[in-house]
Amino acid sequence: MDELWGDAKVSSESTHPGLQWFTEDKYAMFIHWGLYSEMAGVWKGKTYYGIGEWLMHMAEIPVEEYKAYARNFNPDQFDATQLVRLAKAAGMKTIVVTSKHHDGFAMFDSKASEFTVTKATPYQGDLMRELADACQEEGLRFGFYYSQNKDWTEPYATSYKGERPVGYTPADFERYFNQKVVPQVTELLTNYGPIAMIWFDTPGGMDKAYSAKLVELVQSYQPNCLVNSRIGGGYGHYVSLGDMHIPPVRPDYEVWETVDTTNDSWSYAWYDQNWKSPKTICEHLVRVLARGGSYMLNVGPKGDGSLPAKVVETLTVSGDWVRSHSEAIYGTEASPFDQGFSWGDITQKGNHLYLHIFDWPESGLLRLADLGTQVTAASLLHDSSTVVFSQEGSILEVMLGEVSGRDLPIVPVVKLQLKAPAKVENHATQVDGFSTVKLLAEMADVEACEITERRWMEKFGEWKHDYFVDQWNSLESLASWDLNVLEAGDYSISLEYSCEPEAANSEWVLSLGDNSLTFITYESGFDSNNSFHRGPPRQRNHSMSLGVLTIPESGLQTLKLIPRNLLGAGIGVKAITLTPFH
């Protein structure tokens, strides 16, 4: 069990009726909105940097003071229809909103609690009803986020400090669960029309039986309603990956999603201006779809219900792109390749491939191997203009230079018409002879070493992660990357790695066939920690140029990294980069 997000296994059969729309629609809006949005990251004049909805925890606000703050929550600028229309304009098909986050405050009318928007605030209206009605009206699906395990204002759930009251027994949690969670989830399932999904979160160590009970509850009232894997206990109809995790290699899960946010915090925080650009939003959406997932992008309205201007702007611009490229988004399947490319990524539908170009190749040429079928036409999706291409043997070349002068969308998409659906037999990383190729730890095959995830927070709760090949435990340890080399030649190689003091001066060999580069590493140091960092200090990464490696012939080959001597647990390899040496 992942202590934060629950088991990423789903036991329910994948024939749940909701999975059809889920896998077809691809793109949803997530909304984090509550009492904390009015606080905006500030308590008693002090700003707490981190995810805004955790302010109660960060500022250690006493329960009674937090509850009393509800008197300040009056979202009189909230316009549910406007918000739903923005989601629609952004190309999103579903809205999932925080009905109750970890602070326990219900954004709906609930008989099971006094701490609700209807009873504890001057606003008194049921915000969830307004949104549910607007979604119904505008033809969007509607779902609820519900924090089932954490409830910081209830004495018998876990407190925000992670503590239990003196004399606490498991029966106390059961009381909280039966007196608040069950009735509230029932209210959500019975008072707001058809519910597309209930998005549960942070099951932590919650007993599996509670997760099972919630699944049953949802099933009994709304059999079409989906439940995500963060319900815990291995339940759920599909897998929610860790926050903001966009996997570079296709994951093993059949149905999964990535949740991401428009800036850094989930809920509104006054200082957080780290907005994703419209192009980044489109890129994240495509990268997720290309690996076979669905994408849910969060917005954080302010306490008065209005949205930060940048959210409206970025969603409107990215939405124009999504809607004008809808053919390459909705109802598509994952790329036939397990991983993306340095120039962009691919979605497919039937006999069509859609090449989404994030970084225009300097060569003006895009090379792709092993589609396993013939390409019969190529055009730009937004204006149907023809794109010149050639296909010889297994290699397709698309002449982008021809179209580069034209007025192009933020992410140009080349539509390929194929004779039959693409059939890719080989998923090795393609080295096309033009582009810089980054081989990540997640893409490696390993023997006698491990691929480990390192997670950290820069501001509180804003999880970041990287993968490393580490724990080299013998001189037989090996990390390797399969390459499909389309052009033989010289490549400059660089290495991004971390190195603890014990592994300093360790020697390594990177080889491909008979050619190799031998190098020595040095200590990369540690990043300074912030006050909330738990666990061992975070190692810093270092980038080092290893030299020029000759790849004498094209075709399938394997790049191998082995230790020459073993010091400590060896280095942590984050990435190896190959750049054509011209």
Ligand code: FHN
């Ligand atoms: O603790 C929450 C956090 O506040 C936020 O709701 C995210 C969204 O995925 N989920 C939890 C952390 O993963």
